[in-house]
Amino acid sequence: MTPASAARTATRGGQTAHADWEATRRIPRAAREANAVLAVAARDITSMLKSPSGVITALLMPLLMMGMIGGTLMQNMAGGLGFDFGEFMLVGMLVNMLFMMTTMRMTSLVDDADEAYSAELLVAPVSRYAIVVGKILGSSFMALISCLGVLAVGAVMGITLAPWQLLVFLALAPLLCLSGGALAMIVLGTIKNNTTANAAVMLISMPQMFLAGVIIPISQSSGLLGVLSRAMPMTYCVDLGRAVVYAGRSDYDAVVMFNPAVNLAAIAGITVICLVMGTWLYARSEKNR
Amino acid sequence: MSVIEVEDLVKQYKRAKKPAVRSVSFEVQEGEFFAFLGPNGAGKTTTISILTTTLSKTSGRVQIAGYDVETQHRDVRDHIGIIFQRPTLDRTLTAEENIRIHACLYGMYTYRPTYRMMPASYRERVERLAGVVGVEDSLFTRVSKLSGGMQRKFEVIRSLTHTPHVLFLDEPTQGLDAVARHDLWDYLDQVRREWGTTVFLTTHYIDEAEGADTVCLIDRGEIALCCPPQEMKRRLGASTLEDAYVGYLRHTADDAVPALGGLVASGVGHEGERGRGA
Numbered sequence: 001m002t003p004a005s006a007a008r009t010a011t012r013g014g015q016t017a018h019a020d021w022e023a024t025r026r027i028p029r030a031a032r033e034a035n036a037v038l039a040v041a042a043r044d045i046t047s048m049l050k051s052p053s054g055v056i057t058a059l060l061m062p063l064l065m066m067g068m069i070g071g072t073l074m075q076n077m078a079g080g081l082g083f084d085f086g087e088f089m090l091v092g093m094l095v096n097m098l099f100m101m102t103t104m105r106m107t108s109l110v111d112d113a114d115e116a117y118s119a120e121l122l123v124a125p126v127s128r129y130a131i132v133v134g135k136i137l138g139s140s141f142m143a144l145i146s147c148l149g150v151l152a153v154g155a156v157m158g159i160t161l162a163p164w165q166l167l168v169f170l171a172l173a174p175l176l177c178l179s180g181g182a183l184a185m186i187v188l189g190t191i192k193n194n195t196t197a198n199a200a201v202m203l204i205s206m207p208q209m210f211l212a213g214v215i216i217p218i219s220q221s222s223g224l225l226g227v228l229s230r231a232m233p234m235t236y237c238v239d240l241g242r243a244v245v246y247a248g249r250s251d252y253d254a255v256v257m258f259n260p261a262v263n264l265a266a267i268a269g270i271t272v273i274c275l276v277m278g279t280w281l282y283a284r285s286e287k288n289r
Numbered sequence: 290m291s292v293i294e295v296e297d298l299v300k301q302y303k304r305a306k307k308p309a310v311r312s313v314s315f316e317v318q319e320g321e322f323f324a325f326l327g328p329n330g331a332g333k334t335t336t337i338s339i340l341t342t343t344l345s346k347t348s349g350r351v352q353i354a355g356y357d358v359e360t361q362h363r364d365v366r367d368h369i370g371i372i373f374q375r376p377t378l379d380r381t382l383t384a385e386e387n388i389r390i391h392a393c394l395y396g397m398y399t400y401r402p403t404y405r406m407m408p409a410s411y412r413e414r415v416e417r418l419a420g421v422v423g424v425e426d427s428l429f430t431r432v433s434k435l436s437g438g439m440q441r442k443f444e445v446i447r448s449l450t451h452t453p454h455v456l457f458l459d460e461p462t463q464g465l466d467a468v469a470r471h472d473l474w475d476y477l478d479q480v481r482r483e484w485g486t487t488v489f490l491t492t493h494y495i496d497e498a499e500g501a502d503t504v505c506l507i508d509r510g511e512i513a514l515c516c517p518p519q520e521m522k523r524r525l526g527a528s529t530l531e532d533a534y535v536g537y538l539r540h541t542a543d544d545a546v547p548a549l550g551g552l553v554a555s556g557v558g559h560e561g562e563r564g565r566g567a
Contacts, residue, residue: 032396039393039400047381050431116375122343124394125366287345 036126040134044108045141058101058142062149066093070215071157081217083251086159088242090150091169092214095241097146098173099180099234100205105139106184109282110197118286128283132275136181143177161245168244176237179271183233185278190285208234219257233274236266292454292487293317293340298349300335308347309335311510317503319454320485324498324518327507328538333491334374336507337459340489341371354454367395370448372461376440380433384424384443387432388415388450395451404429418446421483422476438469442476449480455487456480462494470494495531504530508541 027035048054070089078085109132112118121131154160161169187200210216211225212234221229229235239256240263246252258266293316300310310332317323327333338344339351342362351357356364378387385404392411393400401407419425422442432440441461448456458477462470474497480486490498498504504521506514514521514537518530527533 027396027399029396031399035396035399036394039390042400042402043379043382043386043390046386047379050381115380116373116377117379119343119371119373119375120377120391121394123341123366123369123371124391125363125396126394127363287343 033126033130036124036130037134037137040121040131041137041141044105044135044138048138048142054142055145058145059149059152061101061146062093062097062153065096065209066090066150066215067153067157073215074157082254086154086157087161087245088217088255089215090154090159090161091242091245092238093150093154094147094169095176095238096209096212096214096234097150098140098143098176099237100209101143101146102136102139102177102180103184103205104201105142106135106181106188107194107197107201108139109135109188110191110194113192114194122286128279129275132181132185132279132282133178136178139181140174140177143180144173147173165245169241172241172244175267175271176241178275179233179237179267182271182274182278185282186274189278189281192285208232211235212238213257214238233267233270236263236270239263240267290319291316292319292321292354293323293489294350294352295336295340296350298336298339298351299347300332300339300344301347307510309510310339310507313349313507313510313512315505315512315515317455317487317489320481320487321502322481322488322500323490324501324504325489325491325507326495326498326504326534327491331507332510333507334459337457337489337491341369341457342366367451368454369457370451370453370455371457372441372444372448372459374460374463376437376444378432378440378444378447381431383429383431384435384446385415385428387443388447391447392450397451414450415446418449421479422446422472436469438465438472441465441469441473445473445476445480449484449486452484453486455489458488458490458492460492461490462492462497470497495534496529499530506534506537508538513537513541 066089070093074085074089081088109118112121124131151161151166183204184201187204188197191197191200207228208214211218211221211229212232213219213229214234218225218229218235236258239258240260243252243256243258243260243263246255295316296314298310298313299308301308313332313336325333325336335344339346339358340353342358342365346359351359353365354368356368358365378384379390382390389398389400389404389407389411392398392414398408398411404412415428416425419428424439424442424446427435427439427443432443435443445461461477462473465473477488478500481488490501492498499518501518503515504518505512506521516524522528522530522533525533525536527536
């Protein structure tokens with residue numbers, strides 16, 4: 001043992017500890033987990049802000065989905081629905097952007113592994129849940145940027161929401177993002193290759209856009225399509241989003257399919273199951289080879 | 290006092306016919322410079338991955354700083370710093386941003402979005418670590434714009450930010466030019482002298498292990514030799530560690546099991562002892 005080492009080494013309960021080691025751990029464990037979530041999210045957000053192409057794509061995505069697909073549907077097929085299709089589509093697209101963009105951005109977890117950064121995360125003394133939830137929060141930042149794009153495209157198309165509706169929607173946003181991110185973890189938990197990860201995430205995202213009632217009403221869906229639409233996690237997110245926006249209005253029953261409590265229970269259940277299973281698969285696939 | 294204790298470590302990968310690591314045992318003392326050498330596929334990376342909690346073991350006992358790697362992995366992670374074979378800095382961030390996120394992940398400071406908003410103690414710590422190698426000017430440079438050598442130095446700085454007991458260096462100079470290698474080792478020597486940090490090194494550049502307190506040679510998943518470098522050179526009749534290492538590997542290339550006893554008549558018993566109490 002060197003003199004320098006001896007000077008700063010102390011014995012603590014039979015274990016060796018650096019004299020200044022404890023002093024560097026000022027944050028209690030629970031707060032450390034929250035801090036780690038924040039740090040992981042902040043790293044993703046900082047990276048995203050330094051890549052303008054990603055931000056531009058997030059802003060342009062609504063132009064394609066809502067402006068072109070939604071706009072065409074609104075002009076040609078929205079008559080006789082019994083409700084304002086524009087507003088229906090706007091809420092659906094907001095939920096879709098939060099859910100789908102978070103899901104898609106979660107592939108950065110695989111990108112990290114590809115660029116070896118995940119090694120830095122995996123040896124950090126924090127739980128895997130902190131890493132995954134941090135990743136979901138970071139991913140949801142781009143989803144929020146996409147929502148700004150949706151609102152901008154909506155404004156151009158003459159579709160707007162009242163400030164209180166936006167506030168209520170904003171309050172729901174973390175749950176919706178968490179739900180999308182957790183779903184992504186189920187498929188990303190074991191994937192090591194980013195090409196496969198992108199394909200897998202597209203495979204779980206795209207069908208939801210059409211089957212979850214984002215821009216096409218699904219209340220009359222029956223048979224296999226009816227079953228599939230109810231099996232889509234985003235269906236409950238979209239329906240909950242509409243339930244809060246349409247609350248107390250005469251067209252509520254024409255637009256909202258389920259009781260909000262059912263939606264909430266379905267979202268919470270799916271999110272918890274996907275988050276726990278996905279994180280377990282992620283931690284296990286890294287360590288148990 | 291032992292800071293690393295490995296006893297009968299075995300790792301059998303799924304679908305592999307033979308174990309990658311077989312009944313490996315050694316100890317590393319506090320403040321020691323321990324070099325873990327071996328050819329490709331010998332079991333170095335497998336062993337270091339288990340020691341750093343990123344890979345589960347099949348059997349055996351591994352303790353770091355008194356904590357079990359399997360059941361107390363978070364405590365182990367708290368006490369170790371790692372430089373991986375591949376650079377693990379986020380290339381889109383600045384060097385300082387990488388260090389800041391690391392410090393927050395290790396629970397040292399609450400995250401703040403800018404360097405200036407971080408506590409003075411953090412800024413002093415980072416500037417002091419960067420100052421040792423004179424890289425303060427590059428702290429706020431995007432990692433993608435730094436040379437490979439500079440990136441490695443910042444990885445060392447980052448791994449030392451949380452004052453680890455043990456610094457694991459998994460082929461830290463891979464891909465660096467001679468000058469960058471030299472500079473990095475100057476820095477690591479300075480860190481060892483100043484802080485007395487225990488260093489666990491794996492490398493293919495055998496000359497880097499000349500200054501080690503103990504050299505441990507692993508071959509085909511088993512410890513073949515564990516002793517000071519001078520001892521290894523003497524027993525193998527070589528003037529440099531590299532000659533001793535190459536000589537050993539050439540002599541045992543076709544043997545089923547590393548057999549230093551056949552190569553050097555008097556060595557085996559003593560090597561066993563060094564393996565236990567290096």
